[in-house]
Amino acid sequence: MRIDVLSLFPNMFAPMRESIIGKAIERQLVDFNVVDFRNFTENKHHNVDDVIYGGGQGMLLTPQPIYSAMDYVEQTAGNRGRVILLDPAGRTFDQKMAEELAQEEHLTFIAGHYEGYDERIRDLVTDEISLGDFVLTGGELGSMVIIDATVRLLDEALGDDMSAVDDSFSTGLLEYPQYTRPADFKGKKVPDVLMSGHHAKIAEWRKKEALRRTYLRRPDLLASYELDVDEKKLLTEVKREEN
Numbered sequence: 001m002r003i004d005v006l007s008l009f010p011n012m013f014a015p016m017r018e019s020i021i022g023k024a025i026e027r028q029l030v031d032f033n034v035v036d037f038r039n040f041t042e043n044k045h046h047n048v049d050d051v052i053y054g055g056g057q058g059m060l061l062t063p064q065p066i067y068s069a070m071d072y073v074e075q076t077a078g079n080r081g082r083v084i085l086l087d088p089a090g091r092t093f094d095q096k097m098a099e100e101l102a103q104e105e106h107l108t109f110i111a112g113h114y115e116g117y118d119e120r121i122r123d124l125v126t127d128e129i130s131l132g133d134f135v136l137t138g139g140e141l142g143s144m145v146i147i148d149a150t151v152r153l154l155d156e157a158l159g160d161d162m163s164a165v166d167d168s169f170s171t172g173l174l175e176y177p178q179y180t181r182p183a184d185f186k187g188k189k190v191p192d193v194l195m196s197g198h199h200a201k202i203a204e205w206r207k208k209e210a211l212r213r214t215y216l217r218r219p220d221l222l223a224s225y226e227l228d229v230d231e232k233k234l235l236t237e238v239k240r241e242e243n
């Protein structure tokens with residue numbers, strides 16, 4: 001996968017060199033580039049922003065540097081790929097979107113700053129994505145969050161000893177509780193069933209606890225989750241135990 005990010009602050013992307021994403025880049029699973037669109041300005045002072053027509057506080061990113069940086073991406077990659085604008089007015093990012101983006105060959109992110117964008121920049125994009133109902137200073141952190149959630153889904157990104165299959169949201173439910181050694185920590189014991197070696201019972205316990213956690217913390221997820229017969233029974237038990 002190729003990923004380009006158009007940003008005025010390339011140094012903010014240092015976290016992309018660390019951990020699982022850093023390794024994915026090192027192993028060339030991902031060709032990651034940050035394009036500083038200030039380098040594409042056509043004015044003497046390399047300004048990337050300007051005052052807002054009609055008045056208002058702050059400065060807006062002007063279209064020219066971003067359009068030129070996008071042409072550069074197209075020239076170097078052969079295409080622009082899926083072009084994602086980080087914006088509070090976009091669709092709220094979730095695991096389904098990460099799964100969808102992980103199927104793409106090329107993603108180009110536009111990270112805004114200051115008061116936001118000249119409206120004509122939106123003509124360049126295929127997707128507008130928000131991280132949630134709050135306002136960040138820029139699109140850098142948002143694009144890194146999306147890249148992180150997406151790249152970890154690529155084949156081989158997590159390595160042999162990790163899997164995204166049972167992660168929260170991938171299954172449609174929150175993940176069940178998990179434990180590691182010791183079996184007894186300051187009197188807090190690991191549930192017996194997890195040490196029983198009985199695979200079917202462990203699977204049933206995990207399913208029930210995933211349902212319990214989702215029911216208690218994110219009941220909205222259950223509304224769009226199709227329960228099979230066994231899950232219906234387990235959820236009924238959970239409800240009885242919790243109410």
Ligand SMILES: C[S@@+](CC[C@H](N)C(=O)[O-])C[C@H]1O[C@@H](n2cnc3c(N)ncnc32)[C@H](O)[C@@H]1O
Binds near residue numbers: 142
């Ligand atoms: C200070 S914000 C601009 C906010 C804009 N004036 C508004 O009210 O929608 C600057 C940039 O940060 C990024 N940003 C801020 N909040 C975001 C969010 N919730 N999700 C994604 N990107 C965000 C966008 O790239 C945005 O253009």
